[in-house]
Amino acid sequence: MSEKEKILKKLAEAVVNFDEAAAMAAVDEAIKAKINPVDALTKGLTVGIKEVGDKFGRGEIPLPFLMLSAQVMEKASEKLQQHIPKEEVPEPLGVMVIGTVEGDIHNLGTNIVTAVFSASGIKMYNIGVDQPVDNFIKKALEVDADIIGASALMSNTLQQQKFLGEALKKRGLRDRFIYMVGGGAFPGEEWLKEVDADDYATDVIIGLEKAKKLLEEIKE
Ligand code: B12
The missing domain is CATH 1.10.1240.10 (Methionine synthase domain)
Structure with a gap:
């Protein structure tokens, strides 16, 4: 070893x-x-x-x-x-709002995502745990976010990711934001279509690569 x-x-x-x-x-x-x-x-x-x-x-x-x-x-x-080394970027790569969905108080993962994404040049707004769908949207509009990230750790809170996707669509905001989901409860690719999200990650480094790629795509 x-x-x-x-x-x-x-x-x-x-x-x-x-x-x-x-x-x-x-x-x-x-x-x-x-x-x-x-x-x-x-x-x-x-x-x-x-x-x-x-x-x-x-x-x-x-x-x-x-x-x-x-x-x-x-x-x-x-x-x-x-101690996460900070990447020097001339300007932020993008702005992201992240939180844990309503009914769910797990935040170890979102705190890691916040720290790692910030160090890589994404401006992060972590709204915390047990957050209703409306709070994600309100904060994202307030800070003019590029990405909304919703974390769910339990099978009974996963559906909140779907409610957020639906709320974005209903308000005509689905194309305004990149929508990413994550957290230990993620059941697999098929859930992505169900929640109408752009991408998912159950690992922070993979999540960072995906977020950077999605940000590049909207800046093209
Ligand atoms: C730690 C923990 C707790 C802690 C939470 C402390 C805290 N501050 O977060 C405490 C003890 C408080 C807790 C409470 C409960 N827990 Co709990 N908990 C866990 C445990 C063991 C680890 C979760 C964790 O922190 N993992 C480590 C982090 C780093 O991983 P992660 O969250 O997946 O995040 C990574 C990726 O997913 C990704 N990521 C995460 N979010 C996002 C978001 C985006 C946008 C992106 C891109 C990426 C991303 O990046 C992260 C870093 O790599 C899990 C077991 C498990 N395997 O998940 C059970 C687990 C989630 N808990 C469970 C349960 C049942 C509960 C309780 C209901 C227990 C109870 N009877 O009260 C309560 C829940 C209360 C509530 N309303 O939320 C169950 C859920 C079962 C289910 N399938 O629904 C689990 C699966 C345990 C089990 N095997 O039964 N829990």
């Missing part, structure tokens, strides 16, 4: 064991070893929280344990996000 793999494993294990001290120590090690903070987030901490989620889903651990792991992930993420 390489040095990098060892550190990524430590990050994941610290989340699984909800061990904050170990997580922060592993974050420091990752920074010292010059591991890309995005890798530390997506291939380290995220691996751990997903494992915890699977255990919770199988009924092997109770909710308080999941909450403790999430707190550890949040703290460690905050520190790593501060």
